[in-house]
Amino acid sequence: MTRKISYCEALNEAMAQEMGRDSSVFVYGIGVPDHKRVFGSTAGLVEKFGPERCFDTPLCEDSMTGFGLGAAINGMRPIHVHIRVDFLLLAMNQLANMVSSYRYVSGGKLSVPMVIRAVIGRGWGQGFQHSKSMYSVFAHIPGLKVVLPTTPRDAKGLLISAIRDDNPVLFIEHRWLYWQEAEVPAEPFTIPLGEANTLLEGTDVTVVATSWMNVEALKAAEILSRRGVSVEIVDPRTIAPLNDNLIISSVEKTGLCIVADNDWLHCGFSAEVAARVSEKCFGKLRQPVYRIGFASTPCPTVRNLENEFYPSAITIIRAIEKMLRLGPTDLSKEEFYSHEKRFKGPF
Amino acid sequence: MDTRELNLELYRKLYLARRAEEKIREHYGENEMKTPMHMSMGEEAIAVGVCHALKAEDQVFGTYRSHAIYLAKTLNTDDFFAEMYGKDIALLKGKGGSMHMCAPDHGFMGTSAIVASAIPVAVGASFANRQRGNGKLVAVFFGDGAVDEGAFWESLNVACLMKLPIILVCEDNGLAVHTPTSKRRGYTSISGVVAEFNCNVLEENTTDVEVIYKLTHKAIDLIKTTGMPCFMHLRYYRYLEHVGVNEDFDAGYRSRYEFEEWYKRDPVKLQREKLLHRYSIKEDEVTRIEKEIDSQIEKSVIVAKQAPFAECSELYRGVFA
Numbered sequence: 161m162t163r164k165i166s167y168c169e170a171l172n173e174a175m176a177q178e179m180g181r182d183s184s185v186f187v188y189g190i191g192v193p194d195h196k197r198v199f200g201s202t203a204g205l206v207e208k209f210g211p212e213r214c215f216d217t218p219l220c221e222d223s224m225t226g227f228g229l230g231a232a233i234n235g236m237r238p239i240h241v242h243i244r245v246d247f248l249l250l251a252m253n254q255l256a257n258m259v260s261s262y263r264y265v266s267g268g269k270l271s272v273p274m275v276i277r278a279v280i281g282r283g284w285g286q287g288f289q290h291s292k293s294m295y296s297v298f299a300h301i302p303g304l305k306v307v308l309p310t311t312p313r314d315a316k317g318l319l320i321s322a323i324r325d326d327n328p329v330l331f332i333e334h335r336w337l338y339w340q341e342a343e344v345p346a347e348p349f350t351i352p353l354g355e356a357n358t359l360l361e362g363t364d365v366t367v368v369a370t371s372w373m374n375v376e377a378l379k380a381a382e383i384l385s386r387r388g389v390s391v392e393i394v395d396p397r398t399i400a401p402l403n404d405n406l407i408i409s410s411v412e413k414t415g416l417c418i419v420a421d422n423d424w425l426h427c428g429f430s431a432e433v434a435a436r437v438s439e440k441c442f443g444k445l446r447q448p449v450y451r452i453g454f455a456s457t458p459c460p461t462v463r464n465l466e467n468e469f470y471p472s473a474i475t476i477i478r479a480i481e482k483m484l485r486l487g488p489t490d491l492s493k494e495e496f497y498s499h500e501k502r503f504k505g506p507f
Numbered sequence: 508m509d510t511r512e513l514n515l516e517l518y519r520k521l522y523l524a525r526r527a528e529e530k531i532r533e534h535y536g537e538n539e540m541k542t543p544m545h546m547s548m549g550e551e552a553i554a555v556g557v558c559h560a561l562k563a564e565d566q567v568f569g570t571y572r573s574h575a576i577y578l579a580k581t582l583n584t585d586d587f588f589a590e591m592y593g594k595d596i597a598l599l600k601g602k603g604g605s606m607h608m609c610a611p612d613h614g615f616m617g618t619s620a621i622v623a624s625a626i627p628v629a630v631g632a633s634f635a636n637r638q639r640g641n642g643k644l645v646a647v648f649f650g651d652g653a654v655d656e657g658a659f660w661e662s663l664n665v666a667c668l669m670k671l672p673i674i675l676v677c678e679d680n681g682l683a684v685h686t687p688t689s690k691r692r693g694y695t696s697i698s699g700v701v702a703e704f705n706c707n708v709l710e711e712n713t714t715d716v717e718v719i720y721k722l723t724h725k726a727i728d729l730i731k732t733t734g735m736p737c738f739m740h741l742r743y744y745r746y747l748e749h750v751g752v753n754e755d756f757d758a759g760y761r762s763r764y765e766f767e768e769w770y771k772r773d774p775v776k777l778q779r780e781k782l783l784h785r786y787s788i789k790e791d792e793v794t795r796i797e798k799e800i801d802s803q804i805e806k807s808v809i810v811a812k813q814a815p816f817a818e819c820s821e822l823y824r825g826v827f828a
Contacts, residue, residue: 186638212638218668223627223661230631233616234566235639238631253658257621258628264825267598269611271828303826326828401827 161346168338170312171201171277174319175239177348179209182237185323186213188224189241189277198243199279199338221247225254225276229262229328232274237323245278245294245332259328260303271326275319280422281335281372282470283499288458293371293423296432298330299400305329305353306400308371308422312342314397317351325353334372334422339502354398356406362392365416365480368407368433369393373420373452375497379473383494384480391480399429407433408440415446418479420471425453450479472496511786515796517716518778520555520582523800524575525775527584530804531574531591532752539812540591542604547575548746552774553678555579556719557646557739560727564614566636568629568647571606571620572678576648581613584807594814600821614643622683623649623656626675630662633673633736644727646674652683654697666736667705674726675738680745685760698740707737714743714774717781744769 165173179185186209191198193206193214206214217224221242228238242248248255255276262272280293299306305327309315315333322329359374360381369377374395381391394410396402411417417437421430434449452471459469473496481488495501528546535544547554554575558567561580569576578587586597590608593601603609606620616632619625629647636643653659654677666673677697681688694700702708707729711722719741726737746766748755756763770776782788 218661218664220657220661220665223630223658223665226624226627226658226662227631227634227665230628230633231635231638232631233611233628234632234635236635253621253624254627258619258624262617263828265599265603265607266609266611266617267600267602268825268828269598269609270617273828305827 162343163346164341165312165344166339166341167312167315168199168201170316170344171319171333172203174316174323175202176205176208178320178323179205179213181348184235185237185239187239187241188215188217190217190219190221190247191243192216192241198241199335201338202241221250222254225251226258228274228276229254229259229272232272233262233266233270237273237275239275239277239323242276242278244290245280246289246292248276248278249294255298255304256301260301263327264303272328273326274328275322275331276328277331277333279333279335282459282466283335285461285463285466286459287461291459293332295330295332295399296423296427296429299429303328304400305398306332307353307398308332309397310337310357310359310371310374310395312340312344314351314357316344317349318353318397320348321350321353324350329353332371336372336497337375351397354401354403356403357395357397358392358406358410359395360391360393362390362414364390364414365418365483366392366394366407366410366414367418367420367476367480369395369420370399370429371422373422373471376471376473377420377476379496380476380480383473383477383489383491387486387489389480389484389486402432404433404436404440407437411437411441412444415444416483417441417445417449418452418476418483419449420452420476423453424456425451426456428453447483450483452476452479511788513720514717514778514782514786515788517555517559517720518782518793519796519800520559520579521551521716521775521778522797523582523584523804524551524554524578526800526804527578527587528574530808534808535752541593542591542606543750544605544752545572545750546747546752547572549769550678550680550743550745551575552714552716552719553676553741553743554648556716557648557674557676557723560720560723561614561644561646565644565646566614566616566632568616568625568632568645569608569618570622570625570649570653571618572650573608573618573648574605577608577610577615580615581610583610583613584804585810586610588807588811589814592811592814593816594811595817595821596810596814600817602825623653623658625649626653626659626662627665630666630671630673633666633671634669637672644672644674644730646676648676648678650683651677651679651681651688651697653677655683655691663701663704663706663738670734671736672730673736674723674730675736677738677740679740679742681742682745682749684749685758687760698738701738701740706735707733708740709737710740712742714769714772714777716774716778746770
């Protein structure tokens with residue numbers, strides 16, 4: 161059975177179903193069982209599974225990450241939740257020095273079936289410490305899997321896969337995606353980690369987009385389709401390990417590639433995609449790969465500067481026009497997303 | 508087990524740990540063991556005393572200075588030397604080396620060369636054991652330098668808050684690399700501060716392995732009766748340099764006199780004398796045991812030296828499950 165639920169409900173359902181199926185799964189983190197329940201994503205879990213399997217923690221992200229590692233090598237399946245990815249930086253020692261390499265230096269005797277959920281995204285002037293993406297930093301480290309679900313269906317199917325995976329998985333959720341609604345199967349199902357998704361088929365240009373930037377890319381594609389431009393959008397969904405087959409076959413078809421990343425550009429995931437596309441599609445690329453991402457500054461709080469910091473559908477439209485040598489589309493009558501107009505989908 | 512047998516067993520383990528490291532010192536100059544050595548010499552009574560009190564299925568976590576703990580828990584000199592030489596026959600096939608020993612089948616669950624980083628992992632392992640109701644106890648070893656790290660206090664807090672079955676073993680040699688505690692602490696007593704937490708605190712300044720063994724049993728009993736973790740503060744003297752197989756008494760940060768005072772009650776020597784004098788075990792018997800262990804170590808070294816390295820493709824194996 162399929163019905164329409166939100167991305168947030170999909171995350172919640174994935175955890176509830178897996179906790180019901182497997183008693184070794186537990187969920188913990190700062191604020192997990194409080195009245196706000198991490199934007200509602202952990203709602204109902206403590207009532208259903210009790211305080212031993214759904215619990216709050218002291219403010220010690222680093223040690224609670226090591227705690228998850230220790231539980232995982234002893235047969236549990238922890239889900240550690242961070243309401244902002246910025247807080248997870250306190251756990252970089254455990255992530256980079258311990259979690260990522262524990263299996264490798266156990267001679268394969270120990271595995272680390274651990275999920276770390278972290279929320280990214282912008283909002284009401286979140287500022288420079290509540291707005292980072294960071295996933296390319298995690299993806300840089302061998303031994304960590306990094307997943308960026310975009311649709312409600314991805315949220316559920318990929319989270320169930322992540323929980324069942326015997327490796328550490330960082331599960332990065334954009335706050336604005338929480339509100340979107342779409343058809344999601346009610347029963348448990350999996351979407352394999354490492355499988356990209358073609359969100360929109362097209363022929364003129366490939367846009368490789370991550371997380372929220374897929375929403376911006378879809379808006380850009382919709383506007384440009386009225387001018388007869390056919391945009392293909394590829395969402396890698398798992399950025400580590402990266403399976404680039406779908407990206408490469410799309411660029412081979414279109415000959416043009418824009419990477420719209422929800423992150424800074426320098427040394428970021430967009431650079432990895434650009435490098436791979438340049439290596440693997442060299443003869444077929446008609447123009448250099450173009451990258452779109454955050455301004456190379458800390459994220460400011462005030463709205464006009466924040467708008468300048470973040471790329472949007474307009475940034476993507478202008479990049480595509482330039483690539484296709486089209487004049488600028490009149491966007492004066494278009495409506496774009498903003499914090500005041502919460503995104504409700506659908507996909 | 509009677510006291511005589513117990514003390515023989517403890518001596519076997521002490522002697523094994525000491526002689527294995529003496530063997531490392533003998534061969535290290537050949538440059539075949541290409542791994543930084545953080546030697547246990549001086550701390551053997553702690554490693555052996557604690558590990559011997561644990562059940563085989565109990566779990567320990569260590570640091571980059573874990574030779575003695577590894578040997579006390581596993582008695583496996585074959586894998587020990589194979590890993591030092593980085594050979595294919597070792598469980599880790601040389602991926603870990605001296606600083607990253609691991610033998611999960613023996614309950615030796617791993618180490619960290621980042622100070623204090625294994626402590627939270629041990630706390631999580633202890634939580635899993637309780638959740639699974641398997642009765643396993645966890646002991647995590649760390650130096651006094653680890654107490655400077657936030658991860659120690661975070662982990663202590665969590666272990667106390669969650670009332671976990673874990674022994675936190677502070678092996679205090681008074682040095683973090685070369686920096687003495689007096690230059691690192693804004694307080695007087697570790698045990699005093701830790702005692703403010705909801706846990707049991709045991710303290711001992713001894714090189715007598717039997718005393719540490721009994722103290723560990725007391726720790727285990729306290730964990731069971733109080734339902735709270737136990738912090739053990741145990742002192743020892745590091746005989747060799749922080750990293751490497753040599754003495755460094757000429758470096759200026761400590762004196763040979765200090766060492767000589769501690770060496771008078773060297774844990775291995777002390778236990779041997781106890782066997783001869785308190786338990787009236789004949790020197791012949793002690794020597795026979797020592798020879799047995801020496802030949803076990805000798806054989807392990809030969810096997811390790813002769814074994815091949817892993818194929819280069821091994822590099823890529825084991826990153827993901």
